[in-house]
Structures are given as C-alpha cells and as structure tokens.
Amino acid sequence: MTYALGADSEADVIDEVMGRLRATAASGRTRPLAWRIEQLAAIEQLLAERETEIADALGSDLGRTGFDAWLGDIASTRAEAAYARKHLRRWMRPRRTSVPMSMRPGRAFFAYEPLGVVLVIGPWNYQVYLTLGPLIGALAAGNCAVVKPSEHAPATSALLARLLPAYLDPDAVAVVEGDASATQTLLEQGFDHAFFTGGPEIGKLVMAAAAPTLTPVTLELGGKSPAIVSRNADPAIAARRIVWTKFINSGQTCIAPDYVLVDATLKDQFVRELDTALSQMRVGAPRYAPIVNRRQYDRLAGLLAGSGGDIAVGGGTDPATGGIEPTVIVDPDPESPVMQEEIFGPILPVLGTASLDTAIEFVGARPKPLAAYLFSGSRAEQNQATAGINAGGMVINQASLHVLVPSLPFGGVGNSGMGAYHGEWGFQTFSHRKSVLVKRQRPDLSLMYPPYTARTERLLRKVF
Numbered sequence: 130m131t132y133a134l135g136a137d138s139e140a141d142v143i144d145e146v147m148g149r150l151r152a153t154a155a156s157g158r159t160r161p162l163a164w165r166i167e168q169l170a171a172i173e174q175l176l177a178e179r180e181t182e183i184a185d186a187l188g189s190d191l192g193r194t195g196f197d198a199w200l201g202d203i204a205s206t207r208a209e210a211a212y213a214r215k216h217l218r219r220w221m222r223p224r225r226t227s228v229p230m231s232m233r234p235g236r237a238f239f240a241y242e243p244l245g246v247v248l249v250i251g252p253w254n255y256q257v258y259l260t261l262g263p264l265i266g267a268l269a270a271g272n273c274a275v276v277k278p279s280e281h282a283p284a285t286s287a288l289l290a291r292l293l294p295a296y297l298d299p300d301a302v303a304v305v306e307g308d309a310s311a312t313q314t315l316l317e318q319g320f321d322h323a324f325f326t327g328g329p330e331i332g333k334l335v336m337a338a339a340a341p342t343l344t345p346v347t348l349e350l351g352g353k354s355p356a357i358v359s360r361n362a363d364p365a366i367a368a369r370r371i372v373w374t375k376f377i378n379s380g381q382t383c384i385a386p387d388y389v390l391v392d393a394t395l396k397d398q399f400v401r402e403l404d405t406a407l408s409q410m411r412v413g414a415p416r417y418a419p420i421v422n423r424r425q426y427d428r429l430a431g432l433l434a435g436s437g438g439d440i441a442v443g444g445g446t447d448p449a450t451g452g453i454e455p456t457v458i459v460d461p462d463p464e465s466p467v468m469q470e471e472i473f474g475p476i477l478p479v480l481g482t483a484s485l486d487t488a489i490e491f492v493g494a495r496p497k498p499l500a501a502y503l504f505s506g507s508r509a510e511q512n513q514a515t516a517g518i519n520a521g522g523m524v525i526n527q528a529s530l531h532v533l534v535p536s537l538p539f540g541g542v543g544n545s546g547m548g549a550y551h552g553e554w555g556f557q558t559f560s561h562r563k564s565v566l567v568k569r570q571r572p573d574l575s576l577m578y579p580p581y582t583a584r585t586e587r588l589l590r591k592v593f
Contacts, residue, residue: 146303147318150246150273153300159271160243162218168268168297169214172261175296176207182288183257190253190282192419193378201378202257205533209262212535212552213269220269220556228566231592235568241560243271245321248344250312250335251289252326253281253421254381254473259349260289263324264302266555272322273301277315280308281421313338320344322559326383327351328471329544347548347558349383350541351471352498356386356528357488357514359505364395366526367504368402371477372410374528376455379418380475381425384500384522384529387472390488393481396459400479403457404442417445417452418475426451429474437462438478463491485510489517497521497543502528521545 158164176183184198193201223240247267251260260278267274276293278286290304305311316323316335319342325335326349339346358367375386391399420426430446430453438461445454455475461467467478482488485505492501501520505511511525521541522531532539532551540549550558576585 142305143314143318146275146305147246149300150275150303153298154243154245154273159268159273159298159301162221164298165217165269165271166214168301169210169217169265171296172210172265172268173207173214175292176203176210176257179288179292182292183285186284186288187256187282189284190256191378191381191421197377202255206258206261206265208533209535209551210265213265213556216553217269217556220553223565232566232568234572235566237564237566239562239564241270241557242563244559244561246273246275247322247324247559248275248277248315248320250277250323250325250327251279252383253279253285254378254383256282256285256289259326263326263347263550263555266550267322267324267559268297268302269556270559272559274303275315275320276302276304277312278304278306280306316344317342322347324550324558325349332546347550348541348546349539349548349550350499350544350546351383351473352496352541352545353387353468353471354384354498354500354502354520355488355492355518356389356502357482357485357492357504358389358391358395358399359485359488359503359507359510360392360394361507361510362392362395362504362526363506364391364399365402365405368399369406369410370504370527371502372403372406374530375477376407376410376418376475379420379453380455380477381421381473382529383473384532385473386477386502386528387498388468388478388480390480390482390491392485393483396479396481400441400457400459403477403479407442407455407457411455415452417447417450417454420451420453420474423451425474426453429453429472429476432467432470432472432474432476433458435465436467436478437465438467441479443475485513489514492518492520497541497545499541499545500524500529500531519543 180203184195187193187198223238225238228235228237249263278289286306290306293304316338323339323344324347329350332348332350336346356371371386436458438458441457441459443454443456453475458478461478497519499521501518502524503514504526515523524531535552538549538554539551540546
C-alpha cells in the first residue's frame with residue numbers, strides 16, 4: 130500500500146504500516162524460497178511492462194532521455210533482480226564449518242535468516258535503480274520493507290508509490306511518501322535495518338536518528354571520486370570514457386568522476402580530447418544540461434564562479450531554465466569549493482600532476498572516495514594505484530561501470546559510506562547469519578563437569 134504522510138495522520142499511518150508489516154514478517158510467509166523468487170520476478174515484470182511510464186517520470190524529474198532512463202535505471206535494475214533470482218537458492222543454503230577438537234563429536238553451520246522489517250530510503254538522481262536495488266537485496270533475504278522514495282523527484286516517487294504495491298506483496302512492502310520529516314518519523318519506529326543512499330551530511334543525520342533504537346544502517350554516500358590519467362594512458366580513450374560517465378544524467382551521479390589528475394605531459398592533449406568527446410557525444414543535446422532543482426543550480430553556479438581555474442570548455446549557465454553547460458575547468462585552486470565539495474553536476478576539474486606517485490598522494494590527503502579510476506596501460510601502475518588508493522571501489526581504464534557487476538560488492542569507505550550491497554552482498558546485508566552448533570546427547574563425559582580433580586584439569590587444559 131501507499132501512504133503520503135501529513136501532520137494529522139502521521140502517527141496513525143506509521144502505526145498501521147509497521148503493525149501490518151511486522152505481522153507479515155512474524156507469520157513466516159516471506160521466508161520460503163518461492164515467495165522470494167516471486168517478488169524478484171515481479172520486479173523484473175514491473176520494469177519490463179512499465180518502461181515507458183518510468184522513462185516519462187524520470188524525464189519529468191530530471192530531463193533525462195528515454196534511452197538514458199533505460200540505461201541508468203531500468204536495464205541495470207532488471208539485471209540486478211534477475212541475477213538475484215537465479216542465484217538465490219545457492220545463497221540461502223546453510224554453510225558447514227569446522228569445529229575444534231573440544232567440540233567433537235559435533236557439527237557446526239551458519240544459516241541466513243531475514244532481519245524482519247527494513248527501511249529503504251531512496252535518492253532522487255537514480256530513483257528507480259538506487260531504490261529498487263536495495264529492495265531487491267531486502268526481498269531476496271526474505272524481509273518486509275518500507276520504501277521511502279525521494280521527494281525531490283516527485284513524478285518518479287509517485288510512480289513507485291503506485292506500481293510497487295500493484296506488483297509486490299502489499300502486506301510485505303509499503304511505500305511511504307513525504308519529506309525529511311517523514312524519514313525522521315519512520316526512523317523513530319525502530320527498524321531491523323535502515324538503508325540510505327544520499328550525501329554524507331544527510332547520511333550523518335540518518336545515522337543519528339537510527340541510534341536511539343539501535344537500528345543498524347547501511348549508508349551509500351558519495352564523495353569526490355578521482356580519475357587519474359597516467360603518462361601510459363591513451364588520452365583519447367580516457368577522455369571519451371570519462372566524458373561518457375561524467376556527463377550522463379547531467380553529472381548527477383554519485384560515482385561519476387569528480388575530478389581528473391592527468392600527467393602534466395599529457396594535460397594539454399587530454400583537455401583537447403575532452404572537448405572533442407563532448408562535441409561528439411552531445412550532438413542534438415541542449416546546450417545546457419538540466420539540473421534537478423534551483424537549489425542545486427545555484428550551488429553549481431557558485432562552484433563555477435569560485436574555482437580559480439581556467440574554463441577550457443563550456444562554463445555557461447542559464448538562470449531561466451536552471452541549466453549548466455557541460456564544463457571543463459583546468460587547474461582550479463585545490464582549496465576552492467569545486468575541489469573540496471562533491472560536485473554532483475556537469476563540471477569537470479582537470480589538474481596536471483607530476484607523476485602517478487603525486488596523484489596517489491593527492492587523493493590520499495583527502496577523504497576516502499566512493500570510487501577511484503585509473504587510466505594506464507601499465508600493469509605495474511595498475512597494481513600501484515589499486516594498492517595505494519583507499520576507496521570504496523576501483524576501476525581500471527574505465528569509470529563507474531563496476532556498479533553494473535552484481536557479483537562485486539558495491540559500497541563506500543569512511544566518508545563515502547559504510548556497508549555494501551549488490552548481488553549476494555545485498556542478500557547478506559539484509560540477512561542475519563545465525564550460528565548453529567549441534568552436539569550429540571552421548572557420550573556425556575563426566576570429566577566435563579565440576580568438581581574437577583587435578584587430572585581432569587590437566588586434560589581439559591589440553592583439550593580447550
């Protein structure tokens with residue numbers, strides 16, 4: 130069912146939602162494999178049958194084209210659901226472990242069981258993918274879930290609120306719409322897990338709101354994900370791949386390359402290649418990339434004005450439409466806001482660097498990013514960067530695409546988040562690993578029980 134919270138009904142609505150979902154979880158009906166498979170298949174069906182409606186909603190909220198909506202939200206989510214459905218039986222199997230000599234005869238194993246009722250708080254930038262992705266993990270693990278879409282993408286939020294109860298078990302999945310106060314009210318209920326995708330500042334508030342009820346949280350945040358172009362890279366290939374992943378969705382992507390550190394010997398050529406790639410990829414696109422709302426537009430315009438660097442490409446802003454021209458800034462001030470804050474928009478700073486060592490040192494002096502990208506044909510440099518950069522994920526000779534590999538864990542580290550999901554990692558995030566030790570009734574050795582003699586103490590010291 131779907132709920133839009135208001136001051137008059139908020140307490141009653143939340144009580145009804147939580148009571149119904151907790152009753153469903155307690156009944157055990159979400160635990161069988163068949164129920165979980167049915168829910169995952171229903172998500173696949175929803176995405177297949179409602180592609181046009183989803184694309185229209187994303188276009189209304191974000192100005193995205195139909196194909197970009199398919200690529201960024203629909204195809205990726207369907208693949209995630211299908212992967213979970215195909216592998217779930219194996220994930221659910223109990224797993225045997227060895228036992229020490231002191232526990233023999235006996236056997237031990239651990240089994241995955243649902244947490245209960247979980248909360249998924251979605252973001253606005255990829256509302257379908259980044260809301261349904263965690264939900265897939267929650268349902269695969271056999272949980273009930275409350276879904277709270279972002280109010281900053283209202284058309285997509287309303288669509289999810291209408292479609293999810295129609296396709297999924299309405300006694301196990303509820304959608305609650307509302308603003309930040311609705312999120313706060315939900316967190317006060319004491320969920321068995323809360324999953325949040327968004328920025329670090331809001332993530333801190335979510336974690337604080339979850340603390341009084343000891344609700345465990347997964348925080349998928351952001352950060353300034355660097356791209357490093359070494360002297361052993363092909364600058365044209367690096368430029369094309371960075372432009373593609375940076376400027377999709379107007380740069381409003383948490384794993385988009387936030388800035389580029391390019392070897393000084395390649396800098397001028399690389400900037401020219403960026404210009405060429407932008408010109409080629411934006412044929413037929415509007416001059417100004419759409420930004421989600423006025424607040425974000427004003428923030429991005431301020432970053433442009435205070436960068437302290439040279440505008441090599443773009444730089445235009447359109448107050449009338451709230452759009453930002455895709456922009457490349459060369460050698461901005463490292464202490465300027467554009468180099469201190471996550472950009473989350475169509476602005477790409479490029480800084481020259483003396484070597485890969487200095488680039489790794491530059492990244493390491495800043496908060497740990499959600500992802501890091503290296504472009505290099507040298508295996509030694511690839512190994513050096515992978516070992517030397519502490520980030521949530523690493524991609525070599527591409528950017529962002531690790532998010533589309535469901536067999537890889539996806540998550541941040543430090544300021545960029547905590548916890549991981551996708552594929553089996555999402556299943557585990559929303560599961561409790563229950564330890565089970567099974568002992569025989571016999572033999573029942575008397576030496577295990579007090580009072581202990583000197584001899585039995587010596588024996589037990591050897592056994593334990």
